[in-house]
Amino acid sequence: MTTKRRALVTGGSRGIGAAICKRLARDGFAVIINYRSREDAAATVAEEVRQAGGEATLAAFDVADRAAVQAGLAELSAGDPRPISVIVNNAGIARDAMLPRMEWEQLEAVTRTTLDGFYNVTQPLVMAMVKQRWGRIINISSISAVKGNQGQVNYSAAKAGLLGATRSLAVELAKRKITVNAVTPGLIDTEMIESVPDFVVKQIPARRIGKPEEVAALVGFLASDEAAYITGQVIGINGGWH
Ligand SMILES: NC(=O)c1ccc[n+]([C@@H]2O[C@H](COP(=O)([O-])OP(=O)(O)OC[C@H]3O[C@@H](n4cnc5c(N)ncnc54)[C@H](OP(=O)(O)O)[C@@H]3O)[C@@H](O)[C@H]2O)c1
Numbered sequence: 001m002t003t004k005r006r007a008l009v010t011g012g013s014r015g016i017g018a019a020i021c022k023r024l025a026r027d028g029f030a031v032i033i034n035y036r037s038r039e040d041a042a043a044t045v046a047e048e049v050r051q052a053g054g055e056a057t058l059a060a061f062d063v064a065d066r067a068a069v070q071a072g073l074a075e076l077s078a079g080d081p082r083p084i085s086v087i088v089n090n091a092g093i094a095r096d097a098m099l100p101r102m103e104w105e106q107l108e109a110v111t112r113t114t115l116d117g118f119y120n121v122t123q124p125l126v127m128a129m130v131k132q133r134w135g136r137i138i139n140i141s142s143i144s145a146v147k148g149n150q151g152q153v154n155y156s157a158a159k160a161g162l163l164g165a166t167r168s169l170a171v172e173l174a175k176r177k178i179t180v181n182a183v184t185p186g187l188i189d190t191e192m193i194e195s196v197p198d199f200v201v202k203q204i205p206a207r208r209i210g211k212p213e214e215v216a217a218l219v220g221f222l223a224s225d226e227a228a229y230i231t232g233q234v235i236g237i238n239g240g241w242h
Pocket residue numbers: 010011012013014015016017034035036037038039041061062063064090091092093113140141142143184185186187188189190191192193
């Protein structure tokens with residue numbers, strides 16, 4: 001029996017992250033479902049993974065809290081000797097406001113989750129990937145990183161920062177057979193986006209919003225052995241809207 005590679009998905013309890021967990025489990029990874037607060041939702045994803053014959057572990061920590069991440073990662077390695085081979089930095093929040101009305105806390109909450117979260121989770125795990133000579137780091141950014149969006153100065157800045165981190169880390173790790181890529185979804189049907197008005201959907205060439213499973217399929221490919229030569233890339237998934 002071959003040992004499954006472990007994949008950590010931050011914000012794996014709902015939306016795009018939950019679809020990624022199910023997809024990676026189906027593709028043969030042992031998934032670690034991270035969440036911050038909604039344990040019921042995370043437990044449902046774990047149950048669905050197990051029902052389908054996959055392996056799932058829950059990991060509750062706030063990615064923005066470095067000490068909490070360290071404690072969570074220590075618990076994960078104490079409970080299982082297998083290193084983490086895939087990191088999907090998916091946890092994200094939006095706190096939209098036009099800049100004149102944007103409070104500092106709205107900027108801070110978003111950058112702490114997206115950028116501090118990326119560092120807090122990825123930095124401690126990279127050396128183990130280097131030693132394995134195999135790894136996949138997939139950062140879930142947003143169309144808002146590459147296209148201006150009203151009310152999202154904070155979110156666009158944080159998600160664009162993630163693209164910079166992706167490109168530089170890809171260069172650092174390429175010769176170790178570790179790839180680092182970013183995915184920039186357009187509008188995807190999750191709790192994060194409230195009802196999308198018709199006039200917005202009409203701007204999308206595909207004339208519909210995307211499904212979490214469609215993003216998960218792309219992430220699944222990037223996590224596979226077949227994607228070994230793709231690194232430092234920013235891949236849009238947006239129905240032609242960009
Ligand atoms: N939906 C879209 O249209 C869209 C478009 C482009 C990019 N994205 C990006 O895709 C990612 C997933 O979005 P989504 O739409 O699936 O969002 P969602 O439905 O709101 O789910 C967010 C997930 O992130 C978790 N989370 C939030 N803050 C966290 C933290 N500090 N620590 C750990 N987990 C945290 C949540 O867990 P709890 O419930 O436990 O808090 C939940 O599992 C985000 O990075 C988002 O910015 C989404």
